[in-house]
Amino acid sequence: MDHIRIYGILNVTPDSFSDGGSYIDADAAASHALKMIEEGADVIDIGGMSTRPGFTDVSVDEEISRVVPVIKLIKSKASNAVVSVDTFRSETARASLEAGASIINDITGLMGDSDMASVVKSYGAGVVIMRDGFGDPDENWEVTLQRSVDRAKTAGIADSMIMIDPGVGFTKTREQDIQLIKAIPSMIRRWGYPVLLGVSRKRIAAEFYVTDTPASERLGASIGLALSGIDLGASILRVHDVKQTRAAVNAYLRITDDGQHKS
Numbered sequence: 001m002d003h004i005r006i007y008g009i010l011n012v013t014p015d016s017f018s019d020g021g022s023y024i025d026a027d028a029a030a031s032h033a034l035k036m037i038e039e040g041a042d043v044i045d046i047g048g049m050s051t052r053p054g055f056t057d058v059s060v061d062e063e064i065s066r067v068v069p070v071i072k073l074i075k076s077k078a079s080n081a082v083v084s085v086d087t088f089r090s091e092t093a094r095a096s097l098e099a100g101a102s103i104i105n106d107i108t109g110l111m112g113d114s115d116m117a118s119v120v121k122s123y124g125a126g127v128v129i130m131r132d133g134f135g136d137p138d139e140n141w142e143v144t145l146q147r148s149v150d151r152a153k154t155a156g157i158a159d160s161m162i163m164i165d166p167g168v169g170f171t172k173t174r175e176q177d178i179q180l181i182k183a184i185p186s187m188i189r190r191w192g193y194p195v196l197l198g199v200s201r202k203r204i205a206a207e208f209y210v211t212d213t214p215a216s217e218r219l220g221a222s223i224g225l226a227l228s229g230i231d232l233g234a235s236i237l238r239v240h241d242v243k244q245t246r247a248a249v250n251a252y253l254r255i256t257d258d259g260q261h262k263s
Helices: 026-039 060-077 090-099 116-123 141-155 174-182 184-191 219-232 242-255
Strands: 005-011 043-047 083-086 103-106 126-130 162-165 236-239
Touching (some): 005 026, 005 242, 026 043, 026 060, 026 242, 043 103, 060 083, 060 090, 083 090, 090 103, 090 116, 116 141, 141 162, 141 184, 174 184, 236 242
Parallel strands (some): 005 236, 083 103, 103 126, 126 162
C-alpha cells in the first residue's frame, strides 16, 4: 500500500482524556480541522462525547449540538473535506450525515444502537466497526467482531464501506491491548477489511516511558505503536498529532520498499 490514511482526532468535548475543552468553540474546532488537513489528515474524526474511562454521559441533543455545527463549518470552508463522526447513537449519526459527514466511527461496532446499521446503510456511509467497547473485554475478539460484521452485512452495508478497529484501550489490561495489535494480521485474513488502529496518547503508550507521562506527551510511543501496526497490516491511523505522525509514516514507507508492508 502506497498511502496510509490518517484520521485526525477532533474532540469537541470538555472532558476528553487528552484535549478536552480545547475545541468546544466551533470556529476553533474548524480551524484545527483545516490545520490537520494541511498537515496530512485524510479524514477529520469528530467526537461530541468523551468515552474515556469514567466518562460523563451527555444527551443525544447535546451531542448533536456539539458536532453538527462543526461539520457544517468545516464543509463550508473545505467542501472536499472528508468528515467522520465518532458516535454510537443512530440519531447523532443521522444528523451528522445530513450535515455532510460521510463516515460513522462506532465504538460499539453497531451493537450499541439497533438502528445504527440501517442509518449507515441508508446514507451509503462508510463505517468503522470497533470491537464492542461496551462489551466484555475478555470475550475473544473474533467472536465480538464477527457479531458486528454480521450486523453490518445483514443491514446490507457494502464490504467496500466497512473498516475494522481492534479496540485498543477499551480493555482491562495493557497486555490485552498488545494482543489486539498483534492480532491485526489475523483480522485482515479473516475479513479482508482495512484495519484502523487508534493508539494515540492512550494508556498503552504510557507503558513505554520510564517516568509518569501525561497524555499530551506520549507522541513517541504513540508513533512507535502506530508504525508497528502498519508493519502488521493496519492501513488507517487515528491520531491527535497529524503532522508528526504523517512525517513518521512517510519516512517509514520510503524505507520499507516504497510503501510495501506486511499484511
